[in-house]
Amino acid sequence: MELPVYKPADNRDAKLGNFNLPILGIFDLPLTLFEAASSVIHQVKRFSRLKSWAARLAGRRGFRKAAVATARKIAVLMLTLWKNGSDYQWTKEATA
Incomplete structure (x- = not known):
């Protein structure tokens, strides 16, 4: 299956070039990061500096x-x- 791609429709987008950015990946990233952060705060049992910082915050x-x-x-x-x-x-x- 091929992902939909961004293609400039007119000249105002021409300065961006034809990067063929996958549309689905651009719009799903913030939600995916929020879900990952939520699971770090609530569900992850293993200690890490990131979890400790997030829980205190x-x-x-x-x-x-x-x-x-x-x-x-x-x-x-x-x-x-x-x-x-x-x-x-x-x-x-x-790290050692």
Whole structure:
């Protein structure tokens, strides 16, 4: 199955070039990150600095704000790991 792609319809989009961005991936990403953050806060049993930070933030500011902040942190973390080509370390001891 081929995903729908973005193609410029007129000249105002021509400066963007023809990147053929998958439409489904662009619009589903924020929801997917929010769901991942929600599960980190509520369902993940394994300790990590991310879970600890998110749980403390949820206690101070409320669940929704904590989930949005955690989703942003997950996005930044994923981008950094992707650029470096490294794996996520659950604890500090795992980096040794």
